[in-house]
Amino acid sequence: MTPYSTRRSKLIAQMQAMGGGVAIVSTAPEAARNADSDFLYRHDSSFYYLSGFTEPDAVIVLVAGKDPKAVLFCREKNLEREIWDGFRFGPDAAREQLGFDAAYAIDAIDEEMPKLLADAPAIFYALGKQAKRDAQLQGWLDKLGGQARVGISAPSTIHSLDPLLAEMRLFKDAGEHAIMQRSGQIAAGAHCRAMRMARPGLREYHLEAEILHEFRSNGAESPAYTSIVATGANACVLHYRAGNTELKDGDLVLIDAGCEFESYASDITRTFPANGVFSGPQKTLYEIVLAAQHAAIAATRPGQRFIDGHNAALRVLAQGMLDTGLLDKNKTGTLDDVIANGDYRQFYMHSTGHWIGLDVHDVGAYREKNGEPGEAAPEGQQKPWRKLQPGMVTTVEPGIYVRPAEGVPEQYWNIGIRIEDDILVTADGNLNLTSDVPTAVAEIEALMRK
Amino acid sequence: MTPYSTRRSKLIAQMQAMGGGVAIVSTAPEAARNADSDFLYRHDSSFYYLSGFTEPDAVIVLVAGKDPKAVLFCREKNLEREIWDGFRFGPDAAREQLGFDAAYAIDAIDEEMPKLLADAPAIFYALGKQAKRDAQLQGWLDKLGGQARVGISAPSTIHSLDPLLAEMRLFKDAGEHAIMQRSGQIAAGAHCRAMRMARPGLREYHLEAEILHEFRSNGAESPAYTSIVATGANACVLHYRAGNTELKDGDLVLIDAGCEFESYASDITRTFPANGVFSGPQKTLYEIVLAAQHAAIAATRPGQRFIDGHNAALRVLAQGMLDTGLLDKNKTGTLDDVIANGDYRQFYMHSTGHWIGLDVHDVGAYREKNGEPGEAAPEGQQKPWRKLQPGMVTTVEPGIYVRPAEGVPEQYWNIGIRIEDDILVTADGNLNLTSDVPTAVAEIEALMRK
Amino acid sequence: MTPYSTRRSKLIAQMQAMGGGVAIVSTAPEAARNADSDFLYRHDSSFYYLSGFTEPDAVIVLVAGKDPKAVLFCREKNLEREIWDGFRFGPDAAREQLGFDAAYAIDAIDEEMPKLLADAPAIFYALGKQAKRDAQLQGWLDKLGGQARVGISAPSTIHSLDPLLAEMRLFKDAGEHAIMQRSGQIAAGAHCRAMRMARPGLREYHLEAEILHEFRSNGAESPAYTSIVATGANACVLHYRAGNTELKDGDLVLIDAGCEFESYASDITRTFPANGVFSGPQKTLYEIVLAAQHAAIAATRPGQRFIDGHNAALRVLAQGMLDTGLLDKNKTGTLDDVIANGDYRQFYMHSTGHWIGLDVHDVGAYREKNGEPGEAAPEGQQKPWRKLQPGMVTTVEPGIYVRPAEGVPEQYWNIGIRIEDDILVTADGNLNLTSDVPTAVAEIEALMRK
Amino acid sequence: MTPYSTRRSKLIAQMQAMGGGVAIVSTAPEAARNADSDFLYRHDSSFYYLSGFTEPDAVIVLVAGKDPKAVLFCREKNLEREIWDGFRFGPDAAREQLGFDAAYAIDAIDEEMPKLLADAPAIFYALGKQAKRDAQLQGWLDKLGGQARVGISAPSTIHSLDPLLAEMRLFKDAGEHAIMQRSGQIAAGAHCRAMRMARPGLREYHLEAEILHEFRSNGAESPAYTSIVATGANACVLHYRAGNTELKDGDLVLIDAGCEFESYASDITRTFPANGVFSGPQKTLYEIVLAAQHAAIAATRPGQRFIDGHNAALRVLAQGMLDTGLLDKNKTGTLDDVIANGDYRQFYMHSTGHWIGLDVHDVGAYREKNGEPGEAAPEGQQKPWRKLQPGMVTTVEPGIYVRPAEGVPEQYWNIGIRIEDDILVTADGNLNLTSDVPTAVAEIEALMRK
Numbered sequence A, B, C, D: 001m002t003p004y005s006t007r008r009s010k011l012i013a014q015m016q017a018m019g020g021g022v023a024i025v026s027t028a029p030e031a032a033r034n035a036d037s038d039f040l041y042r043h044d045s046s047f048y049y050l051s052g053f054t055e056p057d058a059v060i061v062l063v064a065g066k067d068p069k070a071v072l073f074c075r076e077k078n079l080e081r082e083i084w085d086g087f088r089f090g091p092d093a094a095r096e097q098l099g100f101d102a103a104y105a106i107d108a109i110d111e112e113m114p115k116l117l118a119d120a121p122a123i124f125y126a127l128g129k130q131a132k133r134d135a136q137l138q139g140w141l142d143k144l145g146g147q148a149r150v151g152i153s154a155p156s157t158i159h160s161l162d163p164l165l166a167e168m169r170l171f172k173d174a175g176e177h178a179i180m181q182r183s184g185q186i187a188a189g190a191h192c193r194a195m196r197m198a199r200p201g202l203r204e205y206h207l208e209a210e211i212l213h214e215f216r217s218n219g220a221e222s223p224a225y226t227s228i229v230a231t232g233a234n235a236c237v238l239h240y241r242a243g244n245t246e247l248k249d250g251d252l253v254l255i256d257a258g259c260e261f262e263s264y265a266s267d268i269t270r271t272f273p274a275n276g277v278f279s280g281p282q283k284t285l286y287e288i289v290l291a292a293q294h295a296a297i298a299a300t301r302p303g304q305r306f307i308d309g310h311n312a313a314l315r316v317l318a319q320g321m322l323d324t325g326l327l328d329k330n331k332t333g334t335l336d337d338v339i340a341n342g343d344y345r346q347f348y349m350h351s352t353g354h355w356i357g358l359d360v361h362d363v364g365a366y367r368e369k370n371g372e373p374g375e376a377a378p379e380g381q382q383k384p385w386r387k388l389q390p391g392m393v394t395t396v397e398p399g400i401y402v403r404p405a406e407g408v409p410e411q412y413w414n415i416g417i418r419i420e421d422d423i424l425v426t427a428d429g430n431l432n433l434t435s436d437v438p439t440a441v442a443e444i445e446a447l448m449r450k
């Protein structure tokens, strides 16, 4: 049993518990870049989670009936096309290697699907994601609908597959821990290289080049997301990418970059001085963010709610804003006032973490489904934040971003700082998967001296 | 309580039993005829069944939650538009008159629906019927999906509403019996008029004109379907409409016409001689079809299966085909052989009945959902035909159509006969809703002499 | 040469003058009414204009190249389907009977069209009318686009076919005059019948029934549009249809009804007293409208502009409003003031005519394309109204509609009057195609006495 | 005048010559990678060619009327969104910096476009490229169509903009030469680095990492296409990407990689021995391919047809196949026979070049539009290949790929070789833009020794 077939069986069991039916999971379409040139293909994460299969034009069908089975549709073997486009498994080899019960050419899907769906009570599917697939599904259902008089019935219920898959994917297994650990190590190595390489006069893209090289030469397929390399004021633009701004003596550099290794993302942010030594004000703010991150990581353990890390970070950050004069006590009041009124949002406007896994912003509910018995109903419609459990992986990424503004001490202007690590919740606490790149001021400065 | 609100409550109760959720039922779109001219608007039958409302651009939403409610979206009141297009209820008057709990302008649907759908466990909806509405629904779900982080969840299941509505609509209540009775009487009157009016030299459209006049002057909104008036060989074309063929002395005329009265269809077919007297061969075949109809109607009673009427008619028809030499015993064998081999299909190629109600081919399953305990599983995937129960209304419409062909006695060539009535299944048998127009040869000839 | 092939040749000649190319004209799709029941099929008017062909699923292709040709795609011959759905020409018979150079099964269109379009400089087509056909066209163009490297080019221009067809259809030929004359006569007969039949106590639908009967029994296929039979206040709703309001002694009845005969529309409105005698106030307003219609018809002759009839009617109507006190001179001022300020719109809010032909609101530009040399440019972007020319057919339909309102003499409340005829512009004036139903008060009252 | 505004003026002049109208050019949509993570945004090449603008959600409108103007729609200025997503020009700054006559927020496009299109005789547009934009255009036209009665007309012709833009983009100006030269130099540098770095034991992705680093650290935005790094048998798969196959002593490595610099592509292929020294059979085949490339480049000069380079390469390659026994003279006959019969396709199945520019497979017709006067019409529908002219840039990329097969000398099995450069046609011959990386055996071996 591969992990993929284990997951398929687990999903089928859940479908059975909901009355049975047929799940349909398509991989991602190819995406055009310019003219006839495509972006490097990336499979759909849930499709991959259930198959380990990376070719485009493929669909998984899981039949949860008396006789459960897993079926794969994929590109048919075609030696002529393979000379041009590269190797394809083809249905036969794919079935055998990936442990499916049956496999068909994708071109046969309109013929085979109505048979697989006939008399099934329900379909498990993600409507509205791929218009082409939605239209096909409607065609299959129409075909079955037309057979009512001969006693064949079409599924009368469509369950969203997303919540089931999200809940499964949220809890990473041992194999996934190992891959994510490696993904984190490669990304950490890239950050170390960029720090060592950095010096005034270089441009942002020079550091991005280092990162790309480190990722790919360690076998990562790609960055997990467009890398951010932002120097000076650019660091205050949250989703800035690497441009060609020159690193200036006295400026900070913020790098937010992670790789995709065996389809799993890492996501690291570090902020460091272009010249290797933090200035006073930089250090002041940096230490606040670092303390906030420590507080948040400490709250990232079983039994804590997802939001607790954010709240812990928030108190440290807000206190720091008051202490440094970023916020004026006379205007904002106490720490509790700042938290309650949201005044901190001028300098910290994002949340402190997100699930990470096959997608960098990974699937998984952040809230309890129905609250908990005995708990007070939250205000409005909000359900309680869910509790952390072993196997979850979340980023922890507080920051402070100071845009020039009246009343803000000028020494902090244009400083943007974020520190981000990927944290696995374990039975007795947590494990930092990206600790191979330092965060302490002294360690960063030491590394940059090398 | 109007029958409409009773039905809404009944549907909500069924939705509750399935776990609750929100039903969305749109009425039909307007249909363009030519240039800017529309066909006379016809509402959707299920929408009307739940509301009695006949304006276009309207949607019913039924919320089956802790606090069930029925909501209507409709065209807003607009005196300026009403000068041009006629009276509109508008949300306020519609809510009050039709007994809804709330009503909104249809233009507010994108704003209101996400609120109505928030946190609902399921949607009850007919996917794939109206592309525009499907796209809207996807938009509402996407909007809710984006609110997951604040704890609002989108419905994760879509149940087809069709089976629930079909099962409800299949069983007509007393009010519906009365309307369908009246619909049948009007249609019967029109057939009588056409018979009395008929004579050689007229054209098919003259008889259609009589029918249209009788329908409309009795307050029927429209024919329930395009009327068939077919003389001579035209009668062997099943869905021929009224053309301009001249009625010839010695030819038969087949009229299949029913009206729509208070939105309910009638569906009657009669066949009679243009000159008022059946010829010998015409009478021979006619009597066979009539006997088949009698046999089928006799089998249309509680406890019989839907198919039993068809089978009864089939034996009479097939025996008649053998007796008259339409089928050659030497080639086809016995009656049982003819039935088993389907040789009768040369002269009788359609089924003997269909549900009738708001739609002329009305909704309702013809098969048992899951068979019955103890019964042998049917061959292949076919489930057993369902049993008739009081309140169902079906047509009974056997026929014989003789196209010229080698081996077929020439005296029967181009004769096409069908006799159709609308039969309500009652507690102890059935009631013919369309008996006001005669079927017996002598009665028809007597009527035509007047 | 049939008129259809003459028109095709004429259109091809115009296409040649624009550089040549390929015209594609689809007939209308079938329109669903309820469940599996369709509305009575109506072909597209321009498609019919070029072919005389009335089956659905058909496309005309005109190739204006060195070797011009006319191609028809239509349903293929299928005896099995014809037993169910009725006679089909099939490509071979259609080609021969309708004078096309080639004909193919509609199912072959995706195979044949790229060949017909290859290397054509332009396509003449009505984009945005039928989404399915638009998508097909895109597919054909994409297929050709993919052959650029082997030297086949796709058309690089799409001309709207509508202006060319509209200009042709605007000028009716002798054959069309005869058909429209007959269409007008049938409709006039129906109006006469309704007048004779009318009496207090009947309902609106009784009169509609008379009209339907007269239309159909004279061979008209259908009403040209949903008939309006409006009594009492209903007459002030412009597009009211026939309902079940009872005709009351002392009320007027307004009937706006025309038939479709051999695909050409007539469009007549008459207003008459339910009891056969106009009351004083009714007669007063009626005579104003009638005088307005006479003035407008007088202005409907070659050399006059399209708007002149409207303007002539307007002056009569507005003067009448002032004379009767509908408008208060003290408030509105002179006739010229009323015209300039639009105060008449309270009682006359529509325009006085529209082209009529295959469509009741027929195609054809109402404005000059580019104005005329020497003429002052119109204010804003408005181009001058076009001049009437022999062969054009327009309705002339002034009216007065008095809704209850403060300051309006109560004796006129709820009176709605419209008088409409179909006027053919001739070389030396015009011809009223619908004059067989009277408009004069005395003649109407005489007819109703019979 | 920027080159962009010069191009806009030139395009407007061509539109004027075709009767005038309005051109609409949209940039590319953003492309989703996985979950909420997008691929790095790439603008549309033609849009960029006319504007130099690189933000998404932008549309250029060129009005070629009496008063020509260039209008830009783009994202509106929004400081809040810019904190998250980065800098936006906004309409005002974009208009000024890019020299447009007017600029509007993209959200205003549905309001502004009907005004810009009113009364225009034609639209210049690329139908069928972006469904969303097509639907919008239809909406604008519908809106105008509804204003016919007030004298505003909708454009009645749609010209494809592609042929005009393709013809412009095919001829690169001096500024483009300089950028493409730099793009070629950067790519050449990357190939040199990969050669120097290569040694047995490394994997394909190590070399890809070198290339990525060299591209980015020289300021290239991205690879122009997914880099191919193929060792051993992988080189016989034409579009293989870099995988993790180990470079083996004795194997060749084929790298096909180019960068995108200031939006312009380079495209280089080199093939070299993993261990730094070509083996005998490798060298034999390599020298054939290199001679073929020399022959093809010699034919890449003004007056030659596009196909001449391919034909020149083909003769060298085919002769080499005969000389080496890849093809068996006894079976295939003479060189001319091999060419005529296409036997060479077993080892050389692609064409020898393609236009290159903003797109790696750049726009531009490969055939004469209408042949030339006096020339014999080509067989079938094929038009003559067009003649090369100064300013065109094409790749020249012959190859030989030997898959194991019976009758093929085993020493050549699994050898795949391609040599590709980017050649600018100049007034008196050509210029190799990618000559900074050697192709001669001795030079490659020397470089790899360093």
Ligand SMILES: [Mn+2]
Pocket (backbone or CB within 6 Å): A267, A354, A395, A397, A420
């Ligand atoms: Mn992150």
Ligand SMILES: [Mn+2]
Pocket (backbone or CB within 6 Å): B267, B354, B395, B397, B420
């Ligand atoms: Mn029937």
Ligand SMILES: [Mn+2]
Pocket (backbone or CB within 6 Å): C267, C354, C395, C397, C420
């Ligand atoms: Mn009219």
Ligand SMILES: [Mn+2]
Pocket (backbone or CB within 6 Å): D267, D354, D395, D397, D420
């Ligand atoms: Mn290339």
